[in-house]
Amino acid sequence: GENVEQHPSTLSVQEGDSAVIKCTYSDSASNYFPWYKQELGKGPQLIIDIRSNVGEKKDQRIAVTLNKTAKHFSLHITETQPEDSAVYFCAASVYNFNKFYFGSGTKLNVKP
Amino acid sequence: GAVVSQHPSRVICKSGTSVKIECRSLDFQATTMFWYRQFPKQSLMLMATSNEGSKATYEQGVEKDKFLINHASLTLSTLTVTSAHPEDSSFYICSARGAGGPETQYFGPGTRLLVL
Numbered sequence: 305g306e307n308v309e310q311h312p313s314t315l316s317v318q319e320g321d322s323a324v325i326k327c328t329y330s331d332s333a334s335n336y337f338p339w340y341k342q343e344l345g346k347g348p349q350l351i352i353d354i355r356s357n358v359g360e361k362k363d364q365r366i367a368v369t370l371n372k373t374a375k376h377f378s379l380h381i382t383e384t385q386p387e388d389s390a391v392y393f394c395a396a397s398v399y400n401f402n403k404f405y406f407g408s409g410t411k412l413n414v415k416p
Numbered sequence: 417g418a419v420v421s422q423h424p425s426r427v428i429c430k431s432g433t434s435v436k437i438e439c440r441s442l443d444f445q446a447t448t449m450f451w452y453r454q455f456p457k458q459s460l461m462l463m464a465t466s467n468e469g470s471k472a473t474y475e476q477g478v479e480k481d482k483f484l485i486n487h488a489s490l491t492l493s494t495l496t497v498t499s500a501h502p503e504d505s506s507f508y509i510c511s512a513r514g515a516g517g518p519e520t521q522y523f524g525p526g527t528r529l530l531v532l
Binding site for chain 2: 336338340345346347348349350353393397399401402403404406407408409411
């Protein structure tokens with residue numbers, strides 16, 4: 305089955321700096337890669353996703369890059385704000401299949 | 417955006433009792449619902465997948481007799497933890513997927529279960 309690894313487990317940045325979280329996956333059949341933000345005591349919220357037919361996708365301060373050959377994808381947050389502080393999870397899936405394989409999560413702390 | 421609710425948000429029960437958790441899609445019809453378990457500071461582990469009107473598909477290692485899932489309608493799925501024990505204490509999260517692709521999978525806010 306699929307194995308998704310996520311690094312780092314914790315990340316602390318100063319407000320205004322950029323943050324990068326990286327994930328690798330093992331199954332070359334995976335072609336859908338969402339990123340979720342989870343605040344304390346709440347369920348995950350989708351913040352951005354990418355399909356394997358593109359290498360990069362951007363939405364305001366958030367971007368995701370995908371390298372299919374190396375089987376890794378990354379989340380980039382620019383101009384970080386304290387409200388970006390949360391746990392971020394990457395996931396991998398085969399599009400239209402139901403199962404998501406989640407990474408272990410990254411706790412992002414943005415210091416004001 | 418689509419909203420998925422869970423009830424209750426927190427529950428404390430005695431060991432040996434059963435607990436039912438509800439998951440509802442409030443503004444869309446969910447063809448498929450998922451139940452996840454999340455231990456503190458860990459990732460989400462899929463427990464089971466359910467389609468309306470059919471039996472749930474459980475992941476390997478998940479006891480189907482202990483975690484009963486019912487998906488009676490396109491907007492409601494329930495997870496019943498039977499004969500709960502302290503090791504069942506966890507954060508249970510459901511998600512519901514609409515008619516579109518996986519980007520239409522929306523997560524509920526979770527239910528914190530504490531078994532004493």
